[in-house]
Amino acid sequence: MYAGALLYGASLFGFVLTPPGGAPPPQLSPTPQLVLDLEGLEEPESSDEADLAEAIAERRQMADIHRAFGIATWASMAVTAVLGFLQLYDEYGLWEDAANTPCARNDAILGFCGDEVPWPHAIAAGTTAALYTTTFILSFTMPDPLDQASANTPESERLRIHKTLRWFHLAGVVVLAALGGITANIDADYEVRRGLAWAHFGTAVATFGTLTAAGALMVF
Template identity: 40%
Template sequence: MATLTALMLATPLFGLTLQVDASLFEGPAVAVDRGAQLSVQGVAELEATKPPTTADLVRKRNKIKKIHTGFGLATWSLMTLSVVSGFIQFHNQYGWWQSQATNPCVQGNAIFSQKACSRAPVGHVTLIAATSAAYFTTFGLSYAMPDPLKVSEGDSPFARRLRAHKALRWVTFAGMLAQIGLGIASANAEWFGLDRANDYNALRGLATAHLAVSLMTYGALTGAGVIMLF
């Protein structure tokens, strides 16, 4: 190698050129077994398509469960505020089943502001929208949780509590749909040809049904949460 280097440095001095075969600097070719390469790829593909193990599903369930619980608590908090705002709205417009001439809106005694008597209850509607978004997310997460160990089956105390929780889930779901429908009807009575001047009793009945369903839904949601948290 030293001789080759000396020749490369000396030849330009004498007007000569030295052609060096590049192959001298190349290492020996390494043969790759195509069959072995395909075998490795096959193993990788098999690993990628292999169904999750029970341990994988349990880890997934526990991860989703934490998110589900967080959204459940958020739903309960928002629904609490929605129920309170609903009571205020009902009180302002109808009192506690007072007549058309004596309710707080007519008497000028509406809670917070008289504006709630003549326009859409923006605050209440906003709370209902937020509650609905949180609730239906919680509902969807309950179905995303795998149950490889069948924890809801059997006669253990936890299994019985979980079955009750699932039953109350459907009560809450039905209540959410019903109260949303009743709320839309109450807030848009003119769609059905109703107005406060001529159909006060009918509108009060509709609002009462909306409030009653809301309380039932709130109770079912509270019960479902208490069963699992305590």
């Protein structure tokens, strides 16, 4: 035992001790190497999985932005419709004759009569158009990596109805803009302008109702 320890110590300091009988010194076994266990480590995600996760995150972010613009569009359209009705009432009353309208009696609510530009309604309409256009573009550029629109779930069914209704309120917005421009600039008698104005307001109510239904499907 002591001889082995002596041989080991001598080898550390560069000495070579030869035991009696000329036997070679004992050989020391090498230090075992450390072996890492990699079985518990997860392999990195594949590129397809990473792309899918990125697309899902992008959709969630765009959905939040789309929802915010949708609510802003809805509120702006509501204000525009109210201002439009007040302007309609000032100029034409509740289907009154030309001599019995609030403008003719000098008691108009908004005070924009005749050839005056109804600025409150015009500004609100322009704001609504800008918000609506942004919201509509976002609905088309939003990715659908999980193909939710084709799934057989209640959420997917609401999404399909929501996408279908957008074509109806888009048509309403286009007709609204056309009727608004015609009503404001047409050179016609009072009855024709009154009919166009009420058609314009009726289209606004229908469009607002369609937009409300489309938004309610995704918010509630």
